Amino acid sequence: MRQNLARFTQAAFCTLGIVSVAHSAPDTAKGQQLHDRQCVECHKGAVGSDPSKIYTRPNHIVKSRSALSQRVTFCATQINAGWFPEDEENVATYLNDKYYKFK
Ligand code: HEC
DSSP: OOOHHHHHHHHHHHHHHHHHHHHOOOOOOHHHHHHHHHHHHHHHHSSSSSSTTTSTTTTOOOOOOHHHHHHEEEEEHTTOOOOHHHHHHHHHHIIIIIIOOOO
């Protein structure tokens, strides 16, 4: 019985190990690269000269960290960006670090 528990605990730790490797910290440099390549041009057209104003205008629409992720996913899907979920997370984290600063 005790041995079974030990084995079970070990298995659980191994699984956690794999999960934490798969979910490594978001890479904001990659996020910036993707964002600058696929998202900035259109925002420039939408707000005029400085494309970052789309995020910093007083009446910006994104109001929370989760809404930011949703918006990034939505926009990436709209333009068929071909991003993986981790790409979307890299971009959302980049935008949050640089502009929104949600907790
Ligand atoms: C076809 C043009 C276009 C493209 C391409 C585009 N966007 Fe947008 N985006 C807009 C417009 C227009 C708005 C403002 C919408 C509004 O005010 O209702 C916007 C708003 C946003 C917002 C919310 C800003 C706020 O008000 O807080 C985010 C975040 C955003 N876009 C992310 C992205 C990302 C990430 C990409 C690249 C995958 C992208 N967008 C590509 C046109 C575009």
